[in-house]
Amino acid sequence: MSARPTPTARRVRLASELRKLRERAGLTATEAAKELGTSSGQLSNVETARFGVSAERIRAMARAYSCTDQELVTALAAMTGDRTRGWWEQYREVLPTGMLDLAELEHHAVALRTAYTAHIPGLLQTLDHAREIFRQSIPALTPPEIEHRASHRIKRQGVLYRPDPTPYRTIIHEAALRMKVGGPTVAREQLRYLLDMSERAHITILVIPFDVGAFPGSGQSVGYASGPVPQLDTVHLDQSHGPVLLDAEAQLAKYRQLLDRMEDVALDQEKARDHIHHIAQHL
Incomplete structure (x- = not known):
């Protein structure tokens, strides 16, 4: 050992x-x-x-x-067999450990499920959108730090592009879609990218419109990474100090139910595409 x-x-x-x-x-x-x-x-x-x-x-x-x-x-x-250094290791000296742990979690997950009420999911952000998000960090990041974080976020998206891509299902609230992050041009490009990605067979994008009102999980950003067996599932919560990983059985059950409840009030895939397209036209 x-x-x-x-x-x-x-x-x-x-x-x-x-x-x-x-x-x-x-x-x-x-x-x-x-x-x-x-x-x-x-x-x-x-x-x-x-x-x-x-x-x-x-x-x-x-x-x-x-x-x-x-x-x-x-x-x-x-879990003992993969001893190769993942691509995220090149960021170990320049990024918080939690960001590397999240990339490793997503890399090994057999399926991913997320819900966002105020942000576009990191796995679906454009580079310009990601840069603008990191420009708003407190304390302020230097230009090289912004580039490190933005490039790391884009490389995380490799799980959606590899030969056997990870199935990804996400819920996005209309508030996140309407935020003009980076200005109208960047915002429209981001929404077009969501529409393009929603056409991929392994990606499902659902939308919760303003009309729904209150719903379970409002105000939270939740990620659920499925392991090869349910006992190895993991929840990740976005916090201002970085991602928090949870794996207790009761926590997993709670967040599965929460995501189910959020999906119950969301628009289905086709209606979600129409909604995103409508917002993009009026930015």
């Missing part, structure tokens, strides 16, 4: 899931270490993501913990 002094969010999640398996088995760290033929200190290092762990070791842990959910075990083992 190799030490990982600065583990990524994905490695931390793997470690957390291994700890949950042990706790569900009713074993203390000392008892589990004895079953695995290791020390409690080494096991603690694995469960806190300080040490890496192999796929074979994960399967041995699952056997020791009497875990019969083979889909979960296979998914956990697969």
